[in-house]
Amino acid sequence: MGDAALGARSGHEGEEYRGRSVGAARPSAEDSVTSGEHSPAGGGDGPGDQPPTARGGADGSAPRAKKPRSFWKELPILIGIALVLALLIKTFLVQAFSIPSDSMQNTLQQGDRVLVDKLTPWFGSEPERGEVVVFHDPDNWLAGEPTPQPNALQQMLSWIGLMPSAEEKDLIKRVVGVGGDTVECKGTGPLTVNGKALNEPYVYPGNTPCSQDDQGGQFKVKVPEGHIWVMGDHRQNSRDSRYNRADKNNGMVPVKEVVGRAVVIAWPVNRWDNLPVPDTYDQPALDAASAAGAALTLAPQGLALVGAVPLVLWRRRRADVGGGR
Known part of the structure:
Protein backbone atom coordinates (compact mmCIF):
# COMPACT_ATOMS: atom_id res chain seq x y z
CA MET A 1 0.00 0.00 0.00
CA GLY A 2 2.71 2.33 0.97
CA ASP A 3 4.69 1.18 -1.97
CA ALA A 4 1.73 1.69 -4.26
CA ALA A 5 1.15 5.19 -2.96
CA LEU A 6 4.79 5.94 -3.31
CA GLY A 7 4.83 4.58 -6.77
CA ALA A 8 1.83 6.56 -7.83
CA ARG A 9 3.20 9.66 -6.29
CA SER A 10 6.51 9.17 -7.98
CA GLY A 11 4.87 8.65 -11.36
CA HIS A 12 2.74 11.75 -10.95
CA GLU A 13 5.74 13.80 -9.98
CA GLY A 14 7.51 12.51 -13.04
CA GLU A 15 4.65 13.63 -15.23
CA GLU A 16 4.65 17.04 -13.55
CA TYR A 17 8.41 17.32 -14.13
CA ARG A 18 8.06 16.38 -17.74
CA GLY A 19 5.22 18.87 -18.18
CA ARG A 20 7.27 21.62 -16.60
CA SER A 21 10.19 20.82 -18.85
CA VAL A 22 8.06 21.00 -21.97
CA GLY A 23 6.23 24.12 -20.80
CA ALA A 24 9.51 25.87 -19.94
CA ALA A 25 11.01 25.36 -23.41
CA ARG A 26 11.50 28.81 -25.08
CA PRO A 27 10.37 29.23 -28.67
CA SER A 28 13.07 29.84 -31.24
CA ALA A 29 13.85 33.29 -32.54
CA GLU A 30 12.35 32.34 -35.89
CA ASP A 31 9.06 31.43 -34.23
CA SER A 32 8.94 34.70 -32.30
CA VAL A 33 9.09 36.61 -35.58
CA THR A 34 6.72 34.55 -37.65
CA SER A 35 4.19 33.55 -35.05
CA GLY A 36 1.63 35.96 -33.67
CA GLU A 37 0.57 33.75 -30.70
CA HIS A 38 2.90 34.53 -27.82
CA SER A 39 2.38 34.08 -24.10
CA PRO A 40 3.76 36.59 -21.62
CA ALA A 41 4.79 33.66 -19.46
CA GLY A 42 6.83 32.17 -22.30
CA GLY A 43 9.82 34.33 -21.43
CA GLY A 44 10.88 36.73 -24.13
CA ASP A 45 7.98 36.27 -26.55
CA GLY A 46 5.95 39.33 -25.45
CA PRO A 47 5.72 42.71 -27.11
CA GLY A 48 8.38 44.13 -24.85
CA ASP A 49 11.04 41.89 -26.42
CA GLN A 50 10.35 42.88 -30.02
CA PRO A 51 13.12 44.96 -31.70
CA PRO A 52 12.49 48.72 -32.12
CA THR A 53 12.06 48.33 -35.87
CA ALA A 54 9.21 45.90 -35.35
CA ARG A 55 7.31 47.97 -32.84
CA GLY A 56 7.93 51.46 -34.32
CA GLY A 57 9.64 54.14 -32.23
CA ALA A 58 11.31 53.74 -28.86
CA ASP A 59 8.05 54.66 -27.16
CA GLY A 60 6.03 52.28 -29.32
CA SER A 61 4.76 55.00 -31.67
CA ALA A 62 4.95 54.80 -35.48
CA PRO A 63 8.20 56.13 -37.07
CA ARG A 64 8.07 59.69 -38.41
CA ALA A 65 8.69 60.45 -42.11
CA LYS A 66 11.71 62.73 -42.76
CA LYS A 67 10.57 66.26 -43.52
CA PRO A 68 11.63 67.33 -47.07
CA ARG A 69 13.98 70.27 -47.39
CA SER A 70 12.41 73.61 -48.28
CA PHE A 71 12.46 74.52 -51.98
CA TRP A 72 14.00 77.90 -51.15
CA LYS A 73 16.86 76.17 -49.35
CA GLU A 74 17.52 73.90 -52.32
CA LEU A 75 17.26 76.67 -54.93
CA PRO A 76 20.78 78.12 -54.34
CA ILE A 77 22.25 74.62 -54.64
CA LEU A 78 20.43 74.01 -57.93
CA ILE A 79 21.54 77.38 -59.29
CA GLY A 80 25.14 76.65 -58.30
CA ILE A 81 25.09 73.27 -60.04
CA ALA A 82 23.55 74.83 -63.16
CA LEU A 83 26.23 77.54 -63.28
CA VAL A 84 29.05 75.02 -62.93
CA LEU A 85 27.59 72.85 -65.71
CA ALA A 86 27.11 75.88 -67.95
CA LEU A 87 30.71 76.95 -67.38
CA LEU A 88 32.00 73.47 -68.22
CA ILE A 89 29.85 73.34 -71.36
CA LYS A 90 31.07 76.79 -72.44
CA THR A 91 34.71 75.85 -71.84
CA PHE A 92 34.78 72.40 -73.41
CA LEU A 93 31.65 71.76 -75.51
CA VAL A 94 29.56 74.57 -77.00
CA GLN A 95 29.58 78.36 -76.79
CA ALA A 96 27.09 80.90 -78.11
CA SER A 101 28.15 92.77 -88.53
CA ASP A 102 26.92 92.05 -92.07
CA SER A 103 30.16 90.45 -93.32
CA MET A 104 28.60 86.97 -93.50
CA GLN A 105 25.29 87.89 -95.15
CA ASN A 106 23.13 86.21 -96.23
CA THR A 107 24.34 83.09 -94.47
CA LEU A 108 24.31 84.97 -91.17
CA GLN A 109 22.45 88.15 -90.31
CA GLN A 110 23.47 90.78 -87.80
CA GLY A 111 22.04 89.80 -84.41
CA ASP A 112 21.95 86.05 -85.10
CA ARG A 113 23.15 83.76 -82.30
CA GLY A 124 43.02 67.44 -82.77
CA SER A 125 40.40 68.25 -85.41
CA GLU A 126 41.40 71.20 -87.62
CA PRO A 127 39.20 73.52 -89.71
CA GLU A 128 38.25 72.31 -93.18
CA ARG A 129 37.37 74.14 -96.37
CA GLY A 130 33.84 75.53 -96.42
CA GLU A 131 33.32 75.58 -92.65
CA VAL A 132 32.16 78.74 -90.89
CA VAL A 133 34.52 79.26 -87.96
CA VAL A 134 34.96 81.64 -85.04
CA PHE A 135 38.52 82.68 -84.28
CA HIS A 136 40.38 85.12 -82.05
CA ASP A 137 41.66 88.29 -83.68
CA PRO A 138 45.03 87.09 -85.08
CA ASP A 139 46.73 90.49 -85.38
CA ASN A 140 44.57 93.51 -84.62
CA TRP A 141 42.04 92.98 -87.41
CA LEU A 142 39.43 94.73 -85.28
CA ALA A 143 41.44 97.91 -84.79
CA GLY A 144 39.13 100.90 -84.56
CA GLU A 145 36.04 98.84 -83.85
CA PRO A 146 34.03 100.08 -80.83
CA THR A 147 34.31 98.01 -77.66
CA PRO A 148 30.92 97.15 -76.12
CA GLN A 149 30.26 98.02 -72.48
CA PRO A 150 28.12 95.19 -71.04
CA ASN A 151 25.98 95.60 -67.93
CA ALA A 152 26.09 93.23 -64.95
CA LEU A 153 23.48 90.86 -66.40
CA GLN A 154 25.29 90.66 -69.74
CA GLN A 155 28.57 89.99 -67.96
CA MET A 156 27.01 87.10 -66.04
CA LEU A 157 25.46 85.68 -69.22
CA SER A 158 28.78 85.92 -71.04
CA TRP A 159 30.52 84.19 -68.12
CA ILE A 160 28.26 81.14 -68.44
CA GLY A 161 28.41 81.19 -72.25
CA LEU A 162 24.96 82.52 -73.11
CA MET A 163 26.47 85.72 -74.53
CA PRO A 164 29.89 86.48 -76.04
CA SER A 165 32.45 88.10 -73.77
CA ALA A 166 33.18 91.78 -74.38
CA GLU A 167 36.87 91.17 -73.64
CA GLU A 168 37.21 88.56 -76.37
CA LYS A 169 38.04 89.91 -79.82
CA ASP A 170 36.51 87.25 -82.06
CA LEU A 171 35.59 87.13 -85.73
CA ILE A 172 33.51 84.75 -87.83
CA LYS A 173 34.33 83.89 -91.47
CA ARG A 174 34.26 81.00 -93.92
CA VAL A 175 37.35 78.84 -94.41
CA VAL A 176 38.37 78.94 -98.09
CA GLY A 177 41.89 77.52 -97.98
CA VAL A 178 43.80 75.26 -95.57
CA GLY A 179 47.48 74.46 -95.22
CA THR A 192 39.81 79.24 -107.31
CA ASN A 199 30.62 77.52 -107.25
CA GLU A 200 29.57 79.79 -104.38
CA PRO A 201 25.78 80.23 -104.13
CA TYR A 202 26.20 81.53 -100.57
CA VAL A 203 27.88 84.76 -101.78
CA TYR A 204 25.71 87.80 -101.02
CA PRO A 205 23.31 88.56 -103.90
CA GLY A 206 24.73 91.30 -106.14
CA ASN A 207 28.32 90.62 -105.05
CA THR A 208 30.98 89.03 -107.22
CA PRO A 209 33.15 86.24 -105.75
CA CYS A 210 36.23 88.45 -106.20
CA SER A 211 36.56 92.21 -105.79
CA GLN A 212 38.33 94.41 -108.33
CA ASP A 213 39.95 96.95 -106.06
CA ASP A 214 43.45 98.14 -105.25
CA GLN A 215 43.34 97.20 -101.57
CA GLY A 216 43.63 93.45 -101.94
CA GLY A 217 40.71 92.17 -103.95
CA GLN A 218 43.07 90.55 -106.49
CA PHE A 219 45.50 88.02 -105.06
CA LYS A 220 47.21 84.66 -105.29
CA VAL A 221 48.41 83.17 -102.02
CA LYS A 222 49.88 79.93 -100.78
CA VAL A 223 48.50 78.92 -97.39
CA ASN A 250 50.21 87.71 -94.17
CA GLY A 251 46.44 87.59 -93.76
CA MET A 252 46.41 83.97 -92.64
CA VAL A 253 44.74 82.81 -89.42
CA PRO A 254 46.78 80.42 -87.26
CA VAL A 255 44.81 77.27 -86.53
CA LYS A 256 45.62 77.69 -82.83
CA GLU A 257 43.51 80.88 -82.82
CA VAL A 258 40.36 79.05 -84.01
CA VAL A 259 37.74 78.74 -81.27
CA GLY A 260 35.58 76.25 -83.16
CA ARG A 261 33.14 75.66 -85.97
CA ALA A 262 29.74 77.37 -86.02
CA VAL A 263 27.29 74.51 -86.46
CA VAL A 264 23.81 75.98 -86.01
CA ILE A 265 21.88 79.24 -85.89
CA ALA A 266 20.13 79.06 -82.53
CA TRP A 267 18.41 82.46 -82.36
CA PRO A 268 16.05 83.99 -83.37
CA VAL A 269 13.63 81.09 -83.62
CA ASN A 270 12.57 81.92 -87.18
CA ARG A 271 16.23 81.66 -88.25
CA TRP A 272 16.90 78.18 -86.84
CA ASP A 273 19.16 76.35 -89.28
CA ASN A 274 22.35 74.33 -89.48
CA LEU A 275 25.55 75.50 -91.21
CA PRO A 276 26.71 72.67 -93.47
CA VAL A 277 29.77 72.64 -95.72
CA PRO A 278 28.70 73.61 -99.28
CA ASP A 279 28.94 70.89 -101.92
CA THR A 280 31.49 72.84 -103.97
CA TYR A 281 34.15 72.01 -101.37
CA ASP A 282 33.60 68.29 -101.90
CA GLN A 283 35.39 68.35 -105.27
CA PRO A 284 38.08 65.63 -105.20
CA ALA A 285 40.21 67.81 -107.47
CA LEU A 286 40.72 70.34 -104.65
CA ASP A 287 43.02 67.83 -102.96
CA ALA A 288 44.96 67.06 -106.13
CA ALA A 289 47.68 69.62 -105.39
CA SER A 290 48.17 68.30 -101.88
CA ALA A 291 48.32 64.73 -103.20
CA ALA A 292 50.89 65.75 -105.82
CA GLY A 293 52.96 67.45 -103.15
CA ALA A 294 52.83 64.34 -101.04
CA ALA A 295 53.90 62.21 -104.01
CA LEU A 296 56.86 64.50 -104.67
CA THR A 297 57.81 64.35 -101.03
CA LEU A 298 57.64 60.56 -100.97
CA ALA A 299 59.39 60.06 -104.32
CA PRO A 300 62.99 60.27 -102.95
CA GLN A 301 62.04 57.90 -100.15
CA GLY A 302 60.56 55.48 -102.67
CA LEU A 303 63.69 55.62 -104.82
CA ALA A 304 65.85 54.97 -101.79
CA LEU A 305 63.70 51.97 -100.90
CA VAL A 306 63.91 50.56 -104.42
CA GLY A 307 67.67 50.99 -104.39
CA ALA A 308 68.01 49.29 -101.01
CA VAL A 309 66.15 46.10 -101.96
CA PRO A 310 68.86 44.67 -104.32
CA LEU A 311 71.55 45.49 -101.75
CA VAL A 312 69.70 43.59 -99.01
CA LEU A 313 69.14 40.59 -101.29
CA TRP A 314 72.83 40.55 -102.30
CA ARG A 315 73.97 40.61 -98.66
CA ARG A 316 71.58 37.78 -97.74
CA ARG A 317 72.87 35.67 -100.67
CA ARG A 318 76.45 36.15 -99.56
CA ALA A 319 75.52 35.17 -96.01
CA ASP A 320 73.83 31.98 -97.29
CA VAL A 321 76.87 31.03 -99.38
CA GLY A 322 79.20 31.65 -96.46
CA GLY A 323 77.07 29.50 -94.19
CA GLY A 324 77.17 26.62 -96.74
CA ARG A 325 80.92 26.57 -96.62
Missing part, protein backbone atom coordinates in the same frame (compact mmCIF):
# COMPACT_ATOMS: atom_id res chain seq x y z
CA PHE A 97 28.26 83.87 -80.19
CA SER A 98 26.40 86.90 -81.49
CA ILE A 99 26.89 88.14 -85.05
CA PRO A 100 27.89 91.83 -84.84
CA VAL A 114 25.23 80.79 -83.41
CA LEU A 115 26.40 77.78 -81.43
CA VAL A 116 30.07 76.95 -81.86
CA ASP A 117 31.45 73.44 -81.43
CA LYS A 118 34.49 73.66 -79.15
CA LEU A 119 34.81 69.94 -78.46
CA THR A 120 36.30 68.54 -81.68
CA PRO A 121 39.38 70.84 -81.62
CA TRP A 122 40.29 69.27 -78.28
CA PHE A 123 40.72 65.96 -80.12
CA GLY A 180 49.06 73.67 -98.61
CA ASP A 181 46.28 75.27 -100.71
CA THR A 182 46.75 77.96 -103.35
CA VAL A 183 43.89 80.46 -103.33
CA GLU A 184 43.49 82.94 -106.19
CA CYS A 185 41.17 85.71 -107.33
CA LYS A 186 41.31 87.18 -110.85
CA GLY A 187 38.92 89.83 -112.07
CA THR A 188 35.48 89.30 -110.61
CA GLY A 189 36.01 85.58 -110.16
CA PRO A 190 35.32 82.81 -109.76
CA LEU A 191 37.48 82.17 -106.71
CA VAL A 193 41.45 76.81 -104.88
CA ASN A 194 44.34 74.75 -106.26
CA GLY A 195 43.29 75.89 -109.73
CA LYS A 196 39.70 74.64 -109.38
CA ALA A 197 36.82 77.12 -109.57
CA LEU A 198 34.36 77.25 -106.70
CA PRO A 224 51.23 77.63 -95.04
CA GLU A 225 50.71 74.59 -92.85
CA GLY A 226 49.01 75.33 -89.55
CA HIS A 227 47.05 78.27 -91.03
CA ILE A 228 43.79 78.95 -92.87
CA TRP A 229 42.62 81.57 -95.37
CA VAL A 230 39.19 83.02 -94.54
CA MET A 231 36.69 85.18 -96.42
CA GLY A 232 33.27 86.60 -95.63
CA ASP A 233 30.21 85.62 -97.68
CA HIS A 234 29.42 89.33 -98.19
CA ARG A 235 32.49 89.72 -100.36
CA GLN A 236 32.25 93.47 -100.88
CA ASN A 237 31.64 94.12 -97.17
CA SER A 238 34.10 91.88 -95.32
CA ARG A 239 37.51 92.81 -93.97
CA ASP A 240 38.96 89.31 -94.09
CA SER A 241 42.25 87.66 -95.07
CA ARG A 242 42.38 89.63 -98.32
CA TYR A 243 42.70 92.97 -96.56
CA ASN A 244 45.05 91.92 -93.78
CA ARG A 245 47.98 90.65 -95.81
CA ALA A 246 50.22 93.30 -94.26
CA ASP A 247 49.95 91.76 -90.79
CA LYS A 248 52.45 89.37 -89.22
CA ASN A 249 50.60 86.32 -90.63
